[in-house]
Amino acid sequence: MSRPGEPDSRRQAWTTGEESMANFDKFGNLSRQGWSSGTATQIVRAGQEAHIGLWGGGPGGVDLVVKSADPTVCVVHEEPRPAAWPHWRHFLLTALRDGQTTVDARLPGSSNSWASMTVQVTGQAGVRLVFFPGERLQRSTTVGTIYVIGGGGESMTAAGGPPTGYKDPLQGGHTAEPTPAGHYVLGPRIHVTTAGWPYSVIPWGAGLRLTAAGEVEYEKLPRVWRRATGPHGDVTTAVLAFKRRSGLHPDVAAVTVQTRGVFVDPATGNLRSSVWEKNDFGRWGWNLRRNGQATAYYIHTTPEDEHATAQKKAVLLANSHGCIHLVPAERDRLMNAGYLKQGVPFEVRPYSETGPP
Amino acid sequence: MTRPRFLLIAAALLSLTAARAEAAESCSALEGRLDSQAAGLPLAADQSGEFRAIGDAALDAVKTCPHSERLWYLAARSAEVLDGASGGAAFAEGGGAKKIARQAAAQAPRSVAVATILARVDRTEQAARAAYDLDPHYAPARRALALALARQGSFDEARKLVTPAADAPDLTARATVLLAAGQPAEAAKEARKALKRPVPDATELSPTNEILRDANEVLGFALLAQGRAREALRVLAVAASTGSLAAQAELAKRRGSQPRRSPDARRP
Numbered sequence: 001m002s003r004p005g006e007p008d009s010r011r012q013a014w015t016t017g018e019e020s021m022a023n024f025d026k027f028g029n030l031s032r033q034g035w036s037s038g039t040a041t042q043i044v045r046a047g048q049e050a051h052i053g054l055w056g057g058g059p060g061g062v063d064l065v066v067k068s069a070d071p072t073v074c075v076v077h078e079e080p081r082p083a084a085w086p087h088w089r090h091f092l093l094t095a096l097r098d099g100q101t102t103v104d105a106r107l108p109g110s111s112n113s114w115a116s117m118t119v120q121v122t123g124q125a126g127v128r129l130v131f132f133p134g135e136r137l138q139r140s141t142t143v144g145t146i147y148v149i150g151g152g153g154e155s156m157t158a159a160g161g162p163p164t165g166y167k168d169p170l171q172g173g174h175t176a177e178p179t180p181a182g183h184y185v186l187g188p189r190i191h192v193t194t195a196g197w198p199y200s201v202i203p204w205g206a207g208l209r210l211t212a213a214g215e216v217e218y219e220k221l222p223r224v225w226r227r228a229t230g231p232h233g234d235v236t237t238a239v240l241a242f243k244r245r246s247g248l249h250p251d252v253a254a255v256t257v258q259t260r261g262v263f264v265d266p267a268t269g270n271l272r273s274s275v276w277e278k279n280d281f282g283r284w285g286w287n288l289r290r291n292g293q294a295t296a297y298y299i300h301t302t303p304e305d306e307h308a309t310a311q312k313k314a315v316l317l318a319n320s321h322g323c324i325h326l327v328p329a330e331r332d333r334l335m336n337a338g339y340l341k342q343g344v345p346f347e348v349r350p351y352s353e354t355g356p357p
Numbered sequence: 358m359t360r361p362r363f364l365l366i367a368a369a370l371l372s373l374t375a376a377r378a379e380a381a382e383s384c385s386a387l388e389g390r391l392d393s394q395a396a397g398l399p400l401a402a403d404q405s406g407e408f409r410a411i412g413d414a415a416l417d418a419v420k421t422c423p424h425s426e427r428l429w430y431l432a433a434r435s436a437e438v439l440d441g442a443s444g445g446a447a448f449a450e451g452g453g454a455k456k457i458a459r460q461a462a463a464q465a466p467r468s469v470a471v472a473t474i475l476a477r478v479d480r481t482e483q484a485a486r487a488a489y490d491l492d493p494h495y496a497p498a499r500r501a502l503a504l505a506l507a508r509q510g511s512f513d514e515a516r517k518l519v520t521p522a523a524d525a526p527d528l529t530a531r532a533t534v535l536l537a538a539g540q541p542a543e544a545a546k547e548a549r550k551a552l553k554r555p556v557p558d559a560t561e562l563s564p565t566n567e568i569l570r571d572a573n574e575v576l577g578f579a580l581l582a583q584g585r586a587r588e589a590l591r592v593l594a595v596a597a598s599t600g601s602l603a604a605q606a607e608l609a610k611r612r613g614s615q616p617r618r619s620p621d622a623r624r625p
């Protein structure tokens with residue numbers, strides 16, 4: 001066999017479609033540490049990563065599907081194709097827990113392996129979470145997965161911001177942007193509030209009540225009530241500011257009526273609900289803290305996904321404005337298992353790392 | 358007729374009238390509640406979630422208020438908006454956008470708003486013309502007809518329907534017609550004008566980023582048609598991020614055929 005990366009006659013034959021073959025190996029300056037070419041085995045410590053190349057493809061040069069047989073041990077993501085190394089594809093192996101698995105390259109829709117390698121994960125790692133936001137397109141949403149490293153191989157589906165940022169001029173000056181790659185630490189679990197989004201002024205689950213004057217109050221803290229509606233209510237004020245940031249010139253009286261309509265049924269004069277469940281950050285949120293400082297990014301659910309879960313309907317994740325959207329039931333599962341909690345390291349990987357299929 | 362029998366009939370009629378009034382009142386209350394929720398749509402961070410909530414509630418409401426044009430509109434429009442975004446999953450229980458739009462049109466045959474939704478999801482000239490004929494002054498119906506005509510190559514008639522184009526929805530429709538007519542440079546010009554103030558038509562319940570999605574999509578394909586691939590892909594990436602399925606498909610196709618340059622090839 002020729003040295004990796006150097007074409008020989010067999011490899012040239014593949015490019016003309018006369019023959020189809022593939023093999024895992026290292027190309028370029030991918031680290032060979034822990035790699036045995038003879039046995040096609042990569043040894044990697046739990047919590048660490050390794051890079052591997054796949055040379056070749058299926059008949060006619062069709063792309064093979066590369067997948068870990070046991071994704072609780074190790075997951076595989078594809079890096080952007082290396083322009084300098086034709087016919088090579090570049091994969092990232094992320095070791096989640098100790099164990100062994102094969103990684104196979106198969107024809108799409110087939111169970112026949114065209115190339116196979118073994119990954120041995122050794123040792124233990126402290127618990128941390130790693131999020132690959134660009135894994136796949138699910139309908140029109142770019143969806144990824146949060147993997148638990150140092151646990152039992154758990155994972156949960158999540159959606160970050162859109163892969164390309166944009167500014168929607170009618171959304172109160174907010175931008176929608178990719179969740180920035182990097183290393184964070186989870187902040188405490190909180191009911192997120194912000195005046196930047198009018199529905200998030202009030203914490204999720206806060207009690208609501210009508211005053212004698214017919215205005216709505218919300219329980220900001222236990223036994224601390226604040227006015228939500230009326231010309232100077234917190235929500236009215238947030239709506240006015242939101243509209244002004246959207247380049248509009250809102251009429252205070254009209255906004256006051258509109259805001260009241262969010263809480264009170266005009267036909268009956270009664271509260272639509274005695275509990276606030278429209279906060280944009282859902283029931284719980286954890287800030288992604290960086291260098292000891294809070295950032296603008298949270299991991300959280302959405303109100304509609306909370307409601308869909310409560311009604312046993314399908315959850316349809318949507319891309320966020322930069323935060324990370326979770327599926328409520330999966331949030332609960334990882335929260336109860338002790339992985340979603342303050343102090344847990346959280347890594348966001350680049351959107352360019354795609355798969356697994 | 359005997360006196361007791363007359364009284365019984367009168368009582369029954371009164372009771373029926375009261376029940377009808379009560380139903381009408383509750384339908385009006387339902388419409389008010391959903392209109393109030395719809396008015397708050399731009400304030401929500403997750404607009405697709407809001408559309409789902411409005412659509413689900415409207416579909417529930419039409420069971421008790423089958424003659425409410427407004428509720429049918431909200432149900433059909435929500436299903437239409439989420440159809441692409443959710444791949445039909447959001448309203449699968451209701452039969453999907455096309456079925457809901459057809460039911461809505463059957464229940465509210467004089468509603469130009471509902472007929473326009475049906476025209477857009479059906480994508481036929483016949484449905485678009487039926488909507489337009491209900492009210493030629495309803496701008497979404499006029500645009501739906503222009504796009505249907507452009508799809509089948511009747512470019513002159515299509516162009517007339519979106520000329521002059523002043524607001525972003527008309528400019529976007531005009532750009533789409535021009536691109537279909539093989540005039541990508543003119544299409545790009547109109548799309549860029551739309552993107553200067555990308556505000557959707559207030560007559561329809563729309564996601565606030567609808568024009569960003571549609572105008573970037575047509576601009577991207579117009580640039581591609583002019584051979585300006587690099588610029589086109591940047592624009593299509595924005596369209597894809599705002600939910601354009603056509604832009605997503607184009608980007609995926611190009612990713613498959615054109616390897617992306619990777620700085621990672623030289624690490625670790």
